[in-house]
Amino acid sequence: MKRNTVAAVVGRWQLVHLGQEALLREALSVAERVVVVLGSSFKARDPRNPFLHTEREQMLSAALSPEERARISFVPVRDYYDDRRWNAAVDRGVAAAAGPDAEVVLVGHLKDHTSYYLNNFPRWRQHRVERLADVDATAMRRVYFEADDPDAAVQVMAPYVSAPVRAWLQAWSRLPEYRRRVAEHASAQAYLKKYTAVSYMTGDALVTVGDHVLLVRRKGPFGEDLWAIPGGHLERGEKLVACAIRELQEETRFPLMAASVLAALSDVATFEDPLRSARGRLITLAHHFKFSEMPTLPEVLGSDDVKEARWFHRDELSAMEGVMFEDHFVILDHFLGVIDEAP
Template identity: 35%
Template structure:
């Protein structure tokens, strides 16, 4: 008889490797069902997160076909919330509760909640990625030792995303290796190869920082002003207007300058002067997560601009580093199309 009704394993699986598989298999020995939550499921592809939720679920399915078919292994997405740990914890709790209520009674109606079920969190307890094991004291813990040395998914990505890619078969199941062989033929693979070289060259040229930037979070009548990146790195992704602070420039002034340069924001009288734009600022917030950018340590201050409600939104036009600038309805936005952490900044600044 299993010790637990459910075990929970949280990870990004970029890609799934034999260390992850070891945790899942050990958890399956101790629990009737294992829930795998795939993190970073709501962000755009980049070198650190090259595979979508569906692609990572496919990797797991190729290795654990029987377990998923018999519903002993349940795989669900988990969204990041970079600047709100409490929201992330609440999301985990809600997701696990919903899954337990659905599967714990064989998809039937359930009225007694989850208190009748024994739940445990599984993971590498001594690894930095196992931080979440301490975030949920209401559940027990299954700490599983690593059996496969010191490699991690970062090492695999570094070897794989190259012009002459290496698939480290000693660290991957044959099924996952086969998936990566197929993936090499896609345009997304080529983009990640470019990104890895770009990041290497960027750090050689500019160092790892810290660097200082300013962003503008501008809303008007239920819309937010966004640019579409024109630069090759992150090309086509949505972002807040912004950029690096000049040597002799105040951060607030940099935010106004970048807003003007990238959007040419105008009212009926023409381009709005800096002093008037600055008058719309209602607040600011620092965003300094150490891993908010793959380019290096980039600290940004975002300024909140609230423009007067109007039937006709101020006119904008992409310029400078922006391929395009436009107003977007707040209710239409999806996180997967945003550059770096700009979705998380937007969430924090306007209270999504």
């Protein structure tokens, strides 16, 4: 291996299995130093992403020897639902960890359509490998979160998950968060069985008054206690802007008339990434209703399917990524620019 070569491995690592460990050790055989990119970082937990990036780092570290661990750097990267921004963030993070003069070799295998990102870094040398184990993380999450007994689930995983990672998962299952993840996983599976169309449309209402933004705190079963932009499913015969205004008024008791809200419409954007929601293919049209500064903020009250409605100053938003529902932090960023791109 070349002295100044750094291997990069990209993944979500949402339950580390033997195939992923083998890929990581392949990277260690290619270069003296390895940068592990932890995708889907900083966001709140959901059924597809039950583990925080710090917990995934712990799982991976548990599977490594001390010598291997000393050769690895971890780089968390958020979901942007925008390849251009995501590619730039990965490039920035790997460069910071590898150093300016390192040659980067990207180690990976094309498992399915989600692996297209391997072609997004043409200036990196490619090192493709065959599938290293007949297992995937989605199947392992189902075993772990659908079993009545987590200890039994960990035993079933033995052919596919290494002993150190199984021990970590067994310990993690004793935490209260495990039961919350089990409940949300079950709700997501039930939702997917009930709503079987290729896609569904929703309308969201981002309301700003001067420098303040209106958000709601969700009830269960999805994203309980997470903050979100008011919105919901499109009804038959309804325009999307009317859907957004209706959901705004139902969830927050927003006191202005629908015509006044519509007159404040400033911008509209579609968010349709296939993985933006763990509940299935939900395509939303987000509407920015922009009001000038008022002497007092309109009085709001959480109702319908939310626990609370509240005004936030926009300076508070950048610190809220880990408590925002699904891709709503990215929606806020699209309209208000709340993400700090610094590494």
